[in-house]
Amino acid sequence: MFLEECVLLRPLPTRDELFGYGLAVAYLEISGQRVDIKFELWRELINDIRALRPDSYEIAACLRSWQFP
Structure with missing residues (x-):
């Protein structure tokens, strides 16, 4: 990603x-995909990435779970 x-x-x-x-x-x-997600969710994901918590598959799963309208 x-x-x-x-x-x-x-x-x-x-x-x-x-x-x-x-x-x-x-x-x-x-x-x-229409993106209408609060930036706070993105910031949490970015902080998790910075802390090396999720791998690429988990990042993709997170994005899919947001169910973009």
């Missing part, structure tokens, strides 16, 4: 998490 890559590898000088979040939302919307 690109969100995971941005958070963990920090390829940009600043705002890696925000960039990863933006790309994840863009990807979901391009895939036909």
